[in-house]
Amino acid sequence: MAVVPKFVGERIKRREDPRLISGTATYVDDVRLPGTLSAVVLRSPYAHARINSINVDAARSAPGVVAVLTGADLKDKVGGIPCVAPAEHIPFHPLLAQGKVRFVGESVAVVVASDAYKAQDAADLIEVDYDSLDAVSDPEKALEDGAPILHEEFGTNLVTRALVPNPAVDEAIAKADKVIKFRIVNQRLAPVPMEPRGALADWHQALGHLTVWTSTQIPHLLRSALAAVLGLPENRVRVIAPEVGGGFGAKLNFYREEALVGYLSRMLGKPVKWIERRRENLATTTHGRGQITYLEVPVKNDGTVLGIKAKFICDMGAYLQLLTPAIPGFSGLMMTGCYKIPAMSFEQVMVFTNKMATDAYRGAGRPEAAYIAERTMDMVAGELGLDPVEVRRRNFIPKDAFPYTTCAGLVYDSGDYNAALNKALEIVDYPKMRAEQAEALKHGRYIGIGIASYVEICGIGPSAMLPPKVPGWESATVRMEPDSRVTVLTGISPHGQGQETTFAQMAADAFGIDIDDVTVVHGDTAIVQYGVGTFGSRGLSVGGAALMMSVGKVQDKLKKIASTMMEAPPDQLTFTNRTVALKSDASKSIPLQAVVDAAYGWKMPIPGMEPGLDATSVFEPTGCTFPFGTHISVVEIDPDTGVVKFLSYVAVDDCGNIISPLLVAGQVHGGIAQGIAQALYEEVVYDENGQLITATLMDYAAPRAQMLPRYELAHTVTPSPLNPMGVKGVGEAGTIGSTPCVVNAVMDALKPLGVRHIDMPLRPEKLWRAIKDAKKA
C-alpha cells in the first residue's frame, strides 16, 4: 500500500469544491420538498410611519394564495426577535410591524401562495394606509431635543451608554507636548453575501416537529432562538444550514423571516419557503460599522503616544438584532492596537435611527478599532513631522512583553509586531519607494504609501467575555468507523471557509490515514452535537481545538488497545501510514484496522472498556488569540479625476501556525477586498428622511474584479500558546489591516496638498473636490 503523506501545512485542494463547481451543491433555495408554498413579505416604503389600516381582502382572494398575515394576526401568538447583548433599552422586535414601521423595508405583511410569482402578485394588492412620521437617520441628530422618537415607551432614542473611564488619560492630556484631536467615521456597510438569506420550514404535524433549512452561520444558536420564539420544545426543532453562500457576519443572526416560515408551516401544515431578494438583502439584512468617533490623543514630541480618549456615536438602527449593542465594545477595547499606550478611556453612545439594525460584519468592531489606531499613528506622524514607520516602532509593544496586558485589560497572547512590519517594508523596498514618491511629486504625480500595523482579537473566550446565549466554546465529535475511516462532527458551521478540508487534514495526520478517509459533517442540529457556529475567526482556533481534544481521546483508546496487542506501553505508540507503530521503530507496527476491529469486536481486549471509538469534546478557550500583521499599499491619485490606482499591495499577516496555506491566502485575499471596499467604494446611504438610496447593486458599490489590485502575501509565524495547534485565526485579518492601510496611502498621497483627513469611502468625486479645493487655497 502506498505511503500515506502528511497533510497539515501542505497545499491541499478543497474537499468542498467538486459539488460546488459541478452545480450539484444544495443551497436553501435548491432544497425541493413536494407541495412547498412560497412566502413573499410586504415591506414598508416609509422610514417611519403609523399604520392606520391594512386591507388584505384582494390579496386573500388572489389566485394561488393560501394565507395572508399582518402584525395583528401574530399579536401575542409569537415572541419577538431576541437581542442577547445587554442594553438599557431593548424594544420588542416583532415578526411583522405592530401599528408602526420604523425603517424602510420593515416587514408589514406576509403572503403565502403556490409559487413566488403569485405571492408577489397578491402582495401588490395589499393596501396599507400609512401616516408618515418624521424620521431620523443621522445618529448624532437622533439624540437632539425634538428628534423624532422611534420607540415612544423609552422617551429617548438612546439604546445604551457605555463608559470606560480612566483619569490617567486626562492627566496625560494635561501634561502632553501636544494633543491631537480629530473625528473619523466608519461608515455603514452592507455585508452582501452573494447568496441572499432564505429559509424553508417543514412542520410535521404527527411528530410535532419542525425542520428549518436556513442560510445561517449559527444553526444551533438559531434552533434555540427559534424554539423560544415559536414556543416549541428544542428537541422538536431541527435546523439545517445547508450550503451557505457567504455570511460575513450577516448570517450570525436570527431574523424575522426565519421565524415567520416556521410559524406559517405549522399553521398551514405545508412546507413554506422564503427567499430574500437583493433589494431586501440591502434593506433588511444587518448592516455593519456605523460609528462616528471623536478622538483626543496626547503625544510627546518624539511620537510617543501617551493615551487615547474617545467618544463614539454608534448607529444601531431601528431595532436590535442578536448582538447589535455588543459590537461597538470591541472597537473601544481594541483601539490601542499594537501599541504600549499607557492609558485609554472611552464613552460610547448607542442610538436608535430609522434604519436597518447594524450588527456583526467581517471584523465586527475590530476594523473600526484598527482604523482608529492606524489613522492615529499617521495623524501623529503628520502633526509631528515624523515618518509613520518610526512612530509605529516607537510605540509598539515589544516582543518580549508577551503575554501583554493592555491598558484596556485585554491579554494579548503573543506577537512580534516589528517582524511583520520589517518584512513588509523589505518587500516594498520602503526607502526606494519613498524616493520614487518624492521624484514623482516633482512631476505632479501624487503617489502615496500607506502602512497599517494591525492587531485583532479572535477565538473570543472564555465564554464569560460574550453574552450567555452566544458562548465562546465549541464542540467536536470524532468517530472512527468500523472500517477505520473517520467522521468528524463539528459544532462550527463553515460557509466558504473550508474546514471540511482543514479539519480533514488535521484528523488524517493524527491517525496516519489518508485525507480521503475523513469526512467532516456540520450544519445539521439533528446530526451534530450542540455547537456555537462560525464567526469571529474562531473556526480553527476554537473549533479545531475541540476537534483535537476528541482526536486525542480516540487516539488514547486506540493506543490502550494496541498496547495490549503489541505489548508496548501506550505512550510509546504513534499513528503512521495506517498502522499503530512504535515511536522509536516504525517497522514494529500493527495495522490500524486490526486495532479498530478489536475496539468494535465482541470481546474488548481490555476488560471493562466500552466498545466503540468515538469521543465528543468541548473546548473552552482560556483567552483570545491576537493575530496581527502589517499591510502596505502604494497608490497613485489621478488629480484630474480623483481615481485611486494601486501600484502595489503587500500584506504580511501573522495568524500563528498555518494548517492550509492555500486557504489562508484565500481568506486574506477576500478580507483585503472587503477592507479596500470600505476604504474606497462602499457605503450604505440613507437620505435625511431615512429613505434607502443604496438599495441595488447598481448603487451599492461592492467591488468588481477590475476595481481591486493584485495582492502580494507573506507571513511571519508567531504561534498562539492558547490552543494545541498554535493557530490564531485569519478570517477577518485582511479586512482589518486593509482599510486603514489604503486610507493612509491616499492621505499620504494628498499630504503635499495639505489634506489632513477625508472620511471614507474615498470615492473619486470626493478626492477630486479635495484636490481642487486644496489647489485653489
Add this chain to the structure above:
Amino acid sequence: MRVNLTVNGQPRSDEIEPRLLLVHYLRDVAGLTGTHVGCESTLCGACTVLLDGKAVKSCTVLAVQADGASVTTVEGLAKDGKFHPIQDGFWEEHGLQCGYCTPGMMMAAVDLLSRTTNPSEDEIRHALEGNLCRCTGYQHIIKAVQYAAEKMRAAAGR
C-alpha cells in the same frame, strides 16, 4: 406558452407562463439548480449561462426569449465524467470559497475563453466585471481562468 429549447444538449418542450424568467425555467422547470439567483437585476452575474454560446444573465432573460435556442448551464460543463478545464482551474487554484457566484463566474469565463485563448490579467478582470464575488477578492479566480486557458491551449495544440 410552449417553448422548445435545448438545455445542455437535451431538447426540451415545456408549457410555461410568458413572464417566466429563464433562470426560474432552468431551476424550477428543468430542475437544474446549479444556476443561482443573486440580484434579479443583471448586476451580480450569479445566474450567468450560455445562450447559443454567449454569456447572458438568465435573471433578465425571459424563458420565451430562449425559444429555439441552446442553453448551457454549469451542469453542462463536464463531459464524459471529466471536469471542463475551467472547473479544474477553479478547483486547482482555490477560485471559490462559498461557491455561490462560481457557476456564473465559470460560464462568463468560458465565454471569454471562447473568444480569446490567451487573455491577459486585465482582459480577464474586464471580462468578469459583470460577475460579483464577495469571498475571493478575485485573485484566485484570475489564476483559475489562466489555468484553464493554458490547459485549453495545450489541448488544442497551440
